[in-house]
Amino acid sequence: MNPSSIDNNSMNTFKAAFSGPVITPGNAEYEHARRVWNHMIDRRPAVIAQCRTPSDVAAAIGFARENGLVIAVRGGGHNVAGYAVCDDGLVIDMSLMREVTVDPESRRARVAAGARWADVDRATQPHGLATPGGEVSETGVAGLTLGGGVGYLRRKYGMSSDNLLSVGLVTADGHTLTASANQNQDLFWALRGGGGNFGVVTAFEFQLHPVGPEVYSVNPFYPLDQAEWLFRTWRAFTAEAPDEASTAFAIWSIPTHPDIPAHLHGTDACLLDGMYSGPPEGGEALFRTMRDLDGKLLDFSGRATYLEAQQAFDAFLPEGGLYYWKSLFMDRISDEALHTIVSMSAKRPSPGILVIIRHLGGAIERVAPDATAVRNRAAQYMLSIDGGWTDPAESTDNIAWIRHFWEEMRPFSNGGVYMNFPGFAEDEGDPWPTSHGSNYQRLAEVKRKYDPTNLFRMNQNIRPAEGP
Numbered sequence: 319m320n321p322s323s324i325d326n327n328s329m330n331t332f333k334a335a336f337s338g339p340v341i342t343p344g345n346a347e348y349e350h351a352r353r354v355w356n357h358m359i360d361r362r363p364a365v366i367a368q369c370r371t372p373s374d375v376a377a378a379i380g381f382a383r384e385n386g387l388v389i390a391v392r393g394g395g396h397n398v399a400g401y402a403v404c405d406d407g408l409v410i411d412m413s414l415m416r417e418v419t420v421d422p423e424s425r426r427a428r429v430a431a432g433a434r435w436a437d438v439d440r441a442t443q444p445h446g447l448a449t450p451g452g453e454v455s456e457t458g459v460a461g462l463t464l465g466g467g468v469g470y471l472r473r474k475y476g477m478s479s480d481n482l483l484s485v486g487l488v489t490a491d492g493h494t495l496t497a498s499a500n501q502n503q504d505l506f507w508a509l510r511g512g513g514g515n516f517g518v519v520t521a522f523e524f525q526l527h528p529v530g531p532e533v534y535s536v537n538p539f540y541p542l543d544q545a546e547w548l549f550r551t552w553r554a555f556t557a558e559a560p561d562e563a564s565t566a567f568a569i570w571s572i573p574t575h576p577d578i579p580a581h582l583h584g585t586d587a588c589l590l591d592g593m594y595s596g597p598p599e600g601g602e603a604l605f606r607t608m609r610d611l612d613g614k615l616l617d618f619s620g621r622a623t624y625l626e627a628q629q630a631f632d633a634f635l636p637e638g639g640l641y642y643w644k645s646l647f648m649d650r651i652s653d654e655a656l657h658t659i660v661s662m663s664a665k666r667p668s669p670g671i672l673v674i675i676r677h678l679g680g681a682i683e684r685v686a687p688d689a690t691a692v693r694n695r696a697a698q699y700m701l702s703i704d705g706g707w708t709d710p711a712e713s714t715d716n717i718a719w720i721r722h723f724w725e726e727m728r729p730f731s732n733g734g735v736y737m738n739f740p741g742f743a744e745d746e747g748d749p750w751p752t753s754h755g756s757n758y759q760r761l762a763e764v765k766r767k768y769d770p771t772n773l774f775r776m777n778q779n780i781r782p783a784e785g786p
């Protein structure tokens with residue numbers, strides 16, 4: 319569909335009812351507005367509707383239905399699979415709705431659905447408060463939260479979605495609803511992990527917790543040839559770690575950056591990465607075992623403001639690269655799994671492929687697996703293979719290698735995948751039943767209730783359950 323085939327009257331009526339910019343291929347803003355973070359995604363929507371209000375969202379949904387347009391919903395535009403943009407259809411773009419308001423008394427924040435995590439952190443930190451976000455501050459709140467959300471506060475305060483108190487949403491038939499523990503409970507259950515399947519979220523309300531202003535950040539780099547014993551050291555650390563410590567073991571190439579000595583740029587290395595969210599002196603003592611090992615190449619560990627720690631990785635994962643990420647949940651990491659991870663990671667075809675194993679457990683595990691749509695609560699680790707490069711000629715080989723590695727690791731996993739790191743969702747079969755067990759049927763039923771025609775399908779799609 320191109321804009322000329324959209325009914326003129328319908329377009330004029332829509333524009334009159336819509337308060338934000340309506341961008342079509344002829345507009346100067348179009349090329350920028352259609353781009354998402356991953357530049358491997360190159361789609362050309364017919365219309366991009368940049369919403370300012372929930373009424374705009376309802377008008378956009380109505381316009382798409384009237385003209386039979388596919389809908390993509392854009393939060394931060396960071397999903398690697400590029401769900402935030404579609405060919406020929408309508409993008410409901412929330413990126414102008416970024417307001418965050420904080421009530422320090424009740425420790426709550428209301429976050430408009432186009433906000434990035436940096437917006438949330440900047441608004442909450444002046445009150446000494448935070449809610450679990452992602453590890454890169456430019457990532458969108460909406461997609462990350464709807465898919466679960468794991469960041470540096472995960473073991474202390476759970477996933478981002480575990481901290482939701484209510485969600486404002488416009489449904490497929492244009493109704494505005496609130497979902498919470500007291501209203502539309504089935505929808506509230508599904509929104510915490512079920513992705514963008516159920517409507518367009520306009521605002522989230524989060525529980526906040528005392529965090530910062532200073533935390534302790536840990537991130538020493540060691541030579542790759544020490545990977546196996548370092549991994550074992552870290553694995554032993556995770557078995558005893560307090561909830562305040564959320565850490566990860568990664569294999570990566572030391573990035574080129576002005577703050578890093580030039581002779582180390584591009585060196586293959588292991589990184590022990592994490593944050594201690596309690597008083598920084600606690601982290602300083604706790605992380606000594608991870609920092610004071612032989613052969614250290616580089617170390618930026620130390621006290622940092624929570625805001626700095628949340629932004630430390632931003633520069634290394636910039637918009638405009640070519641990205642492909644896949645994940646697996648692992649209940650435990652056996653020696654055989656550890657050996658496979660290390661030996662495969664040593665053969666990475668591109669320095670921009672980051673292999674990262676995050677320690678989970680803690681507050682994530684203390685929520686029952688059927689309490690929200692997020693199922694994989696018992697997994698102690700999540701492996702993600704985060705590929706990033708800039709030369710399109712490398713894409714085919716790099717993607718094939720990441721997929722091969724992922725297949726090698728599947729037997730060590732619990733079968734679950736993190737829906738926010740989905741590759742391009744090109745795997746055969748539906749990942750939801752395998753990954754989400756009995757929660758899947760419930761998700762499909764909520765989908766049938768709120769979006770029976772699967773209007774919202776540019777996502778990790780849950781098909782509506784068949785009728786009774």
Ligand SMILES: Cc1cc2nc3c(=O)[nH]c(=O)nc-3n(C[C@H](O)[C@H](O)[C@H](O)COP(=O)(O)OP(=O)(O)OC[C@H]3O[C@@H](n4cnc5c(N)ncnc54)[C@H](O)[C@@H]3O)c2cc1C
Pocket residue numbers: 355390391392393394395396397398400401402412431432451452453454457458459460461462463464465466467468469513514515517518519520635738739776777778
């Ligand atoms: C650099 C980088 C770092 C990351 N780090 C982490 C991390 O530390 N932890 C983690 O858990 N994940 C992380 N992720 C993954 C991230 O959770 C997903 O990419 C997520 O989809 C991003 O959300 P978004 O709003 O930016 O995405 P978008 O691409 O805008 O949207 C993603 C999905 O959510 C849907 N959606 C977006 N907005 C709405 C809305 N308002 N209503 C309904 N549906 C909506 C979209 O339709 C789409 O299906 C990272 C991603 C990147 C690129």
